[in-house]
Amino acid sequence: MSPIKKLARLLTAGVFAVAATIACAAEGPALDHVRTDVRDAESLQAGARTFVNYCLNCHSASVMRYNRLRDLGLSEDQIKDNLLFTAEKVGEMMTVGMTRKDAKEWFGTAPPDLSVIARTRGADWLYTYLRSFYRDPATVTGWNNLVFERVAMPHVLWTLQGQQVIEEHEFKNAEEAEAAKIQARGFSVLAEEGEGKHVLKTLRVETPGTLTPAQYDGVVHDLVNYLVWMGEPAQEARKRIGIVVLLFLGVLVLLSWLLYKSYWKDVH
Numbered sequence: 001m002s003p004i005k006k007l008a009r010l011l012t013a014g015v016f017a018v019a020a021t022i023a024c025a026a027e028g029p030a031l032d033h034v035r036t037d038v039r040d041a042e043s044l045q046a047g048a049r050t051f052v053n054y055c056l057n058c059h060s061a062s063v064m065r066y067n068r069l070r071d072l073g074l075s076e077d078q079i080k081d082n083l084l085f086t087a088e089k090v091g092e093m094m095t096v097g098m099t100r101k102d103a104k105e106w107f108g109t110a111p112p113d114l115s116v117i118a119r120t121r122g123a124d125w126l127y128t129y130l131r132s133f134y135r136d137p138a139t140v141t142g143w144n145n146l147v148f149e150r151v152a153m154p155h156v157l158w159t160l161q162g163q164q165v166i167e168e169h170e171f172k173n174a175e176e177a178e179a180a181k182i183q184a185r186g187f188s189v190l191a192e193e194g195e196g197k198h199v200l201k202t203l204r205v206e207t208p209g210t211l212t213p214a215q216y217d218g219v220v221h222d223l224v225n226y227l228v229w230m231g232e233p234a235q236e237a238r239k240r241i242g243i244v245v246l247l248f249l250g251v252l253v254l255l256s257w258l259l260y261k262s263y264w265k266d267v268h
Contacts, residue, residue: 030181031147034127034221038229038236041073047226048072050219052083054156055114058103061094063115064230071233107152108140118227126227130157130220134164134203146203161216162209171198 038044048069051061067090069079079090086096100110118126129147133155136144141154146166155161171177177198209216232238 031122031124031128032131034123034224036123036221036225036228038225040225043222043225044072044229045074046219047222047224047229048074048083050223051114051226051230052085055223056086056094056096057156058096058098058107058111058153059114060096061115061230062113064094064233066090066092066094068233072229109152111153114227114230116231118224119231123224123228126224127220130223131161131217132203133158133161134166135206136166146201157216157219158209160209160211160219161213162205163207164203165206167202167204169200169202171200174198 066079066084066087067076069083070076074083076090084090086094103110121129125147129145132146133143134146135142138144139150141152143151143153143155143158144166145151145153169180171180177200180200205213211219229235
């Protein structure tokens with residue numbers, strides 16, 4: 001087989017792989033967009049507080065040190081008094097005492113490390129996921145999630161959000177079902193049940209939590225914002241350095257062009 005035919009087959013396979021990925025993604029719920037700003041120190045501090053109190057019990061952030069939280073405007077004393085629960089010194093890593101063996105025995109799988117979860121999953125996915133838990137007695141934990149079906153993780157923020165239940169709505173018309181899904185946004189899944197029947201699964205708060213829906217969305221926003229920052233704490237510095245480098249290269253190109261013109265001006 002010629003190299004050109006091999007390349008053509010590889011490109012064709014890549015196109016089909018991308019198409020399959022898009023098709024699979026379309027079957028799930030639409031993700032709600034969240035605006036993150038890693039320069040918002042107040043939001044990042046609130047997100048760090050939520051992360052330490054609710055996530056760091058099972059999930060670790062093994063490449064993050066507590067003293068890096070000083071970049072958020074916190075002093076060492078504030079970190080020690082309010083955020084240092086799984087370590088003794090602020091220079092230690094954000095690890096948990098639970099072993100992977102115990103986690104697998106209790107939950108069926110070891111909770112993933114969250115150091116770079118925002119870079120692997122994306123902010124929109126995390127934002128929708130943390131707002132899409134619902135009660136499901138058929139699971140081991142009693143919880144399920146529209147974004148991550150049969151997830152092993154229980155809803156650790158349920159006291160804040162409340163308890164949601166899933167509701168199913170049947171549509172015979174595909175257009176009406178799709179319109180209802182768009183209106184439901186990130187809290188819906190549309191499935192075809194055969195014989196032209198379309199089932200739309202949506203979530204409804206059955207037992208309210210301590211926060212209103214808007215307040216809970218704010219808590220999740222701050223948590224996701226922190227996870228985005230934690231995935232690359234130096235991202236703002238990297239961007240600033242990148243801008244300086246590009247400006248320097250631009251000046252260097254200009255000077256090189258002027259030197260070129262001066263050197264060759266007498267050459268005919």
